[in-house]
Amino acid sequence: MFQPIYLDHNATTPIDPAVLAAMLPWLQGQYGNPSSRHEYGREARRAIDQARQQVAAAVNAHPTEIVFTSGGSESNNLFLKGAAAVRKPGLLAVSAVEHPCVLKPAAQLQRQGWQVRQIAVDGGGRIDAGDYADVLLGKPALLSVMTANNETGVVQDVRVLADAARSSGGWFHTDAVQALGKLPVDFRQLNVAGVHAMTLSAHKAGGPKGAAALVLDKRVELQPLIAGGGHERGLRSGTENVPAIVGFGAAAELAAQRVAELPVRMRMLQAKLENGLNALGARIFAADVLRLPNTTYFAFADIDGETLVGKLDRAGFAVASGAACSSANPEPSHVLKAMGVAPEIARGAVRVSLGAGNTAVEIDQFINALRVTVGRLQGLTALAV
Amino acid sequence: MKLPIYLDYSATTPVDPRVAEKMIPYLCEHFGNPASRSHSFGWVADAAVEEAREQVAALVNADPKEIVWTSGATESNNLAIKGAANFYAATKGKHIITVKTEHKAVLDTVREMERQGFEATYLDVKEDGLLDLEVFKAAIRPDTVLASVMFVNNEVGVIQPIAELGEICREKGVIFHVDAAQATGKVEIDLSKLKVDLMSFSAHKTYGPKGIGALYVRRKPRVRLEAQMHGGGHERGFRSGTLATHQIVGMGEAFRLAKEEMAEENLRVGKLRDKLLKGLQDIEATYVNGDLTQRVAHNLNISFAYVEGESMIMAIKDLAVSSGSACTSASLEPSYVLRALGRDDELAHSSIRFSIGRFTTEEEIDFAIDLLHKKVGKLRDLSPLWDMYKEGIDLSTVQWAAH
Numbered sequence: 131m132f133q134p135i136y137l138d139h140n141a142t143t144p145i146d147p148a149v150l151a152a153m154l155p156w157l158q159g160q161y162g163n164p165s166s167r168h169e170y171g172r173e174a175r176r177a178i179d180q181a182r183q184q185v186a187a188a189v190n191a192h193p194t195e196i197v198f199t200s201g202g203s204e205s206n207n208l209f210l211k212g213a214a215a216v217r218k219p220g221l222l223a224v225s226a227v228e229h230p231c232v233l234k235p236a237a238q239l240q241r242q243g244w245q246v247r248q249i250a251v252d253g254g255g256r257i258d259a260g261d262y263a264d265v266l267l268g269k270p271a272l273l274s275v276m277t278a279n280n281e282t283g284v285v286q287d288v289r290v291l292a293d294a295a296r297s298s299g300g301w302f303h304t305d306a307v308q309a310l311g312k313l314p315v316d317f318r319q320l321n322v323a324g325v326h327a328m329t330l331s332a333h334k335a336g337g338p339k340g341a342a343a344l345v346l347d348k349r350v351e352l353q354p355l356i357a358g359g360g361h362e363r364g365l366r367s368g369t370e371n372v373p374a375i376v377g378f379g380a381a382a383e384l385a386a387q388r389v390a391e392l393p394v395r396m397r398m399l400q401a402k403l404e405n406g407l408n409a410l411g412a413r414i415f416a417a418d419v420l421r422l423p424n425t426t427y428f429a430f431a432d433i434d435g436e437t438l439v440g441k442l443d444r445a446g447f448a449v450a451s452g453a454a455c456s457s458a459n460p461e462p463s464h465v466l467k468a469m470g471v472a473p474e475i476a477r478g479a480v481r482v483s484l485g486a487g488n489t490a491v492e493i494d495q496f497i498n499a500l501r502v503t504v505g506r507l508q509g510l511t512a513l514a515v
Numbered sequence: 516m517k518l519p520i521y522l523d524y525s526a527t528t529p530v531d532p533r534v535a536e537k538m539i540p541y542l543c544e545h546f547g548n549p550a551s552r553s554h555s556f557g558w559v560a561d562a563a564v565e566e567a568r569e570q571v572a573a574l575v576n577a578d579p580k581e582i583v584w585t586s587g588a589t590e591s592n593n594l595a596i597k598g599a600a601n602f603y604a605a606t607k608g609k610h611i612i613t614v615k616t617e618h619k620a621v622l623d624t625v626r627e628m629e630r631q632g633f634e635a636t637y638l639d640v641k642e643d644g645l646l647d648l649e650v651f652k653a654a655i656r657p658d659t660v661l662a663s664v665m666f667v668n669n670e671v672g673v674i675q676p677i678a679e680l681g682e683i684c685r686e687k688g689v690i691f692h693v694d695a696a697q698a699t700g701k702v703e704i705d706l707s708k709l710k711v712d713l714m715s716f717s718a719h720k721t722y723g724p725k726g727i728g729a730l731y732v733r734r735k736p737r738v739r740l741e742a743q744m745h746g747g748g749h750e751r752g753f754r755s756g757t758l759a760t761h762q763i764v765g766m767g768e769a770f771r772l773a774k775e776e777m778a779e780e781n782l783r784v785g786k787l788r789d790k791l792l793k794g795l796q797d798i799e800a801t802y803v804n805g806d807l808t809q810r811v812a813h814n815l816n817i818s819f820a821y822v823e824g825e826s827m828i829m830a831i832k833d834l835a836v837s838s839g840s841a842c843t844s845a846s847l848e849p850s851y852v853l854r855a856l857g858r859d860d861e862l863a864h865s866s867i868r869f870s871i872g873r874f875t876t877e878e879e880i881d882f883a884i885d886l887l888h889k890k891v892g893k894l895r896d897l898s899p900l901w902d903m904y905k906e907g908i909d910l911s912t913v914q915w916a917a918h
Contacts, residue, residue, distance in 0.1 A: 133544070134555060141557075142548035142757065150542055157535045157724065163527035167828070168835035169519055171526070200586030200726065203746040203756035231746030231755055238745055333757065338542065340586070340726045340759030355743060357627050358589045358620030367620065368589030369527065369719060371726025374759070439553040448547075448554035 134446045135492050139334075140280050140308060140425060140483035141450055145377065146336040152380040153338060156373035164370050165361070174372050181379025185343055188382035189310070189330065191317035197344045197365045198375055202307040202331035203231035204355065205344040206274075208366065209303045209327045210235040212352030213272055219243040220271035221300075225286070226468035227251050232274050232305060233464075248468075249275065254419035255284035255469050257291060269298040277306040277328075278313065281465045281481055282416045283425025285313065292324035301350055303327040307342075311335035311385035312393055312422045317345050326350045330382070332374065336486065337381030341374035388486070396423035396484050399493055403482060406497035410504060413475065415466065424485065429478030433507050438480055441507070445499040450481045519835040520879045524720075524813060524872030525669050525697060526837055530765065531722040531873065537768040538724065541761035549758045550749065560760045567767025571716065574770040575695075575704040577731055583753045584763055587728040588696035589620040590743075591715035592663075594730055594754065595692045596624045598740030599713060600633060600661050603690060608658025609633045612651070612689075614665070614675075615855040616640050621663050621694055633660075642857050643806035644673035652683055661690040666698035666714075670837075670852040670868055671805030672814025674702055681710030690738060696720050696728075700773030701781065701811040706731060712738045718762070722873060723769030727762035730754075780873060785812035787871050787880050794884030798891050800904070804853055804866060815869040818853075819887075821901040822894045824864030830890040834883055837868040 136144070145153075156177065162170030164178050179193075186193040199205045210232065214222070224236050226248040240246040247268065250261040257275060273295055278285045292302040306328050309315050317328055326347040333339040346352070346365070358367040403426055404414055412428040429435065435451040442449055462476035482496070521529075530538075541563060549564045551557025565579070572579040585591045600611060613625050615637045625635045636654045640646055646664065655662075662684055664675050677693055684691035692713040698704060700721040706714065714731040718724055732738055732753065746755030792815055795801060800820040819827065825847075828838055838850075849863035858866070869883070895901040903910060 136556060138548075138551060138554065138556070141551045142546060144546045145542050153542070154539075157530050157538065158532070159529070161527060161529040162835075163523075163719075166523060166526050166835070166837065168523065168832075170521060170523070170835050200590070200759075201756040204586070204744055207744045207746070207755075229746070230748070231744075234745035234748075234755065333548075333759075338759070338761065339548075339757055340762050356590050356593045357623040358592060358618065359623070360619075367623065368587045369717075369725055371586070371724075371762075373724065374726050374762070436553070443554045448551075448556050450551065451553050 134443065134448050135488075135496065136448045137482045137484060137488065137496065138448050138450050139485035140481065142333050142339065143336050143485055144487065145338055146381060146384055146486075148384060149337055149377045149380045153373045153377040156376055164372065165359070174370075177372055177376050178370050181375045184379035185330070185382040188386035189315045189317045189328070189345060190319065191345045195317070195345050195348060197346055197362050198370065199342045199344060199366055200340055200371065201342045202305065202329050202334070205329040205331070205342050206231045206305055207235050208344055208352065208355045209329070210239065210272065210274065211355060212365075213301055213350070214239050214242070214244060215353035216351050217271050221245045221247060221268045222272045223247045223249055223265045223270040224274045225249045225251060225257060225276065227255060227279050227282075227284075227465045228274060228276055229280060229305060232276070251468050253470050255279060255282045255416045255465065256419060257286055262291065262294070266295055266298055270295070270300045272303070273300050274303040274305065277304050277309040277315070278422050279465060280308050281463055281479075282427045282469075283308070283422035283483075284416045285309075285420045285422065288325060289320055289323040292320065296324045301326040303329070305329045307331040307334045308422060310382065311389060312396070312424055314389050321347055332378035332381050335381050335385045338374045338377040340371055341378040343378070392486055393423040399484055399488060399490060400424065400426060402490060402493050403497070406493070406500075410497070410501055415469065415471065415479070424483050426482045428480055429475055430504055430508070431475070431478070433478050433504060435477060435479045437507065438478070438503065441503045442499060445503060447496050447499055450483070451479065516878060516882065518833045520833065520882060521835045522869045522871060522875065522879075522883065523835050523837050525672075525868065525870035527719050527725065528722045528872055529874060530724050531769060531772060533772060534723055534765050534768045538761045538765040541764050545760070547760070549760055550747065563760055563764050564758055567763045570767035570771040571729055574699060574774045575706050575714070575731065577706040578734060581731050581734050583730045583732055583750045584758055585728045585730055585754055586726055587719075588694065588715045588717035591728050591730040592618070592620040592694055593624050594740065594743050595713040595715060596621065596628065596661065596663055597743055599690045599692065599738065600628055601741045602739050603660050604633070607660040607688070608656070610656050610659045611635045612638065612654050612659060612662040614638045614640060614646055616644060616668055616852045617663065617665050618669055618694060618696070621665070625663070640855055643809075644668060644671045644804070644856050645806055645809060646675050646680070648676060648679055648683065651680060655683070655687050655689060659687070659689050661692060663692040663694065665694040666704070667695070667701060667811050668805065668852065669697050670850060671816045671856065672697075672811045673805045674809045674811060677711065678709055685710040697811070699770065700777050701813065706733075718766035718769055721769050721773050724762050724765040727759060727766045729766070781812040784871050784875070787875055787877065788812055788815050790877070791815055791869060791871070791880050791884060794880070795887060798888060802862065804856055804858065813871045816866060817869070818858060818862040818866040819891050820862060820865065821898050821904055822865045822891055823898070826894055827865060827867070827890070830894060831886060833886060837870070838866065
């Protein structure tokens with residue numbers, strides 16, 4: 131069967147064969163409920179405990195700081211709503227380029243009496259220092275700034291931002307789902323600097339969909355989002371998703387093992403890709419800013435992003451025209467808008483996100499396909515003028 | 516025969532090999548994000564999700580558009596109760612009705628609503644575990660917004676009169692939620708007939724994978740909910756978050772199999788249960804908990820009087836059974852469900868839930884009967900209470916001295 135070349139790893143990643151091998155016994159033959167006291171249950175409990183240690187070790191956290199959830203969206207909702215529920219309504223500051231699963235809960239909290247302030251970013255997608263200083267004057271009770279952006283790949287200096295926010299007495303959260311496996315992630319170091327909570331997701335890092343975590347400073351009290359039975363130290367009830375959690379553990383361990391080597395290789399492919407894009411006259415967003423080694427977000431003048439990704443799909447390349455979760459949404463990217471990119475340019479945005487399996491040959495093939503496709507589309511545009 | 520023998524199908528079930536086989540391609544080549552609209556990886560995943568939605572809807576005779584994916588029945592219960600109660604509080608009122616024998620996922624959620632200013636009534640059940648319709652009717656107030664009653668009890672397996680309760684709720688304008696985690700594949704569920712507004716489902720109690728469930732949300736008449744997880748607007752805004760394709764595919768296949776095989780399976784499992792019941796009933800001083808007719812075929816819950824609960828569990832280590840519900844058995848509190856049926860602490864502690872399933876064999880049931888005969892006898896031989904009982908002393912009249 132013809133399999134297109136997958137260049138959309140920020141949407142989701144293939145499961146690593148080693149991860150799959152760890153999961154399969156839990157779908158074929160082993161099945162206990164970790165809350166059961168008999169051997170089937172105890173064996174499942176041990177598997178969960180091991181995965182918790184693997185995830186903790188991968189991000190330099192303590193196993194007791196790991197709260198397993200069903201996904202990154204749930205982790206972000208749990209932190210924001212759970213923290214808001216135990217604090218007096220005050221100022222909630224989130225960056226303007228957050229994922230909708232941070233922005234939407236923030237909007238929800240606004241309806242419940244919280245004052246929500248979006249932190250501006252500069253043209254490169256980095257938190258605007260002046261605006262951030264201004265936000266901090268308001269002593270935010272809760273802050274959320276993502277470690278790396280899913281669309282642009284722009285990396286924020288979360289340690290510095292959290293450290294600056296210390297005096298506000300607020301709780302600082304970072305959504306790090308796009309960072310795991312692509313950047314070293316060290317919760318202890320972040321925690322010392324003033325980060326209280328961090329979101330991770332398995333399926334963005336070679337693990338399965340359906341398992342994720344909120345890494346949480348134990349001094350932070352949250353109200354659970356899902357009640358009933360008191361699993362996960364009371365922070366998240368419901369029978370544990372054993373196979374996916376086991377897969378998450380294995381994926382996190384692999385990600386940590388590879389983080390010294392894989393990003394270097396990705397960075398080389400990224401440079402190759404971006405040389406090709408520059409030669410074709412593309413505009414690369416946040417080109418000169420520290421980005422994830424796998425993410426390139428670009429546009430061609432007068433070419434609609436949706437149209438371009440459709441043509442690329444037919445040419446055998448799977449890329450995205452925006453964040454996967456809002457792909458149904460025809461609005462231009464809120465991330466690019468926040469960076470001051472004009473809507474007509476933002477409408478052209480296409481995201482390539484590389485993975486462990488991509489090769490230099492695939493990048494060459496992609497650039498060739500892009501040259502042909504863009505040439506045709508620009509020809510059409512020229513004719514129309 | 517593999518020991519310990521698994522007789523805890525109400526806690527969780529093995530994934531049926533046919534289900535696992537369907538799931539695996541979605542852990543391998545079909546790994547796309549169903550929300551990816553721009554390439555075939557996404558479309559393939561999305562098509563699989565929609566097929567599974569049809570399969571789940573088919574088992575309960577609902578419209579696929581009425582099925583919302585969640586991470587499990589606990590999340591479904593939270594979404595249903597918090598979502599509907601909050602949405603309708605302003606128009607209908609802030610009173611919730613539920614039952615003392617509900618799962619913690621419902622009870623803890625209703626307690627949470629109480630902390631947020633709602634009032635709740637926790638109804639008693641009869642000695643047989645069933646809800647009295649008159650008691651239910653009497654509890655409805657003008658400001659009752661929602662009632663939540665489970666279809667099948669996880670500990671004693673009794674089937675509540677959902678059809679009748681639905682009629683009452685519809686007549687009184689009360690939103691009716693049913694936790695059906697233990698009912699799928701065990702009881703016929705026809706949502707075109709039942710007047711149920713919201714129904715929670717779980718895959719892993721019906722030979723599907725853990726980590727996936729669904730909430731049925733009625734469209735006609737339309738029921739609205741406040742979402743509990745916000746983000747990319749998946750599931751028509753009811754529940755945001757990337758859909759776990761392989762798990763959804765597994766739930767779809769598991770529910771398809773349940774629909775196809777349920778009638779035959781319940782007959783087979785029922786025979787095994789009846790055999791177990793018959794085999795245990797000739798042990799003296801045993802009591803079945805919960806009604807035996809209005810009950811699912813695979814559940815048997817028995818109290819063995821004059822046997823200490825923890826010793827019993829140790830003695831029958833070769834059987835993987837539950838001495839309370841899975842979710843509460845980490846604590847040594849007597850089962851609140853059995854307490855609600857009027858059992859005293861001693862009897863509650865000495866009760867065992869046997870739940871039989873698709874892969875249980877007759878040989879395993881024979882083994883269980885034999886083992887229990889031996890072990891109960893042995894434990895009672897060591898028990899002074901048993902001696903007193905045999906001598907005809909009424910233990911409830913004994914005055915115990917404190918040491």
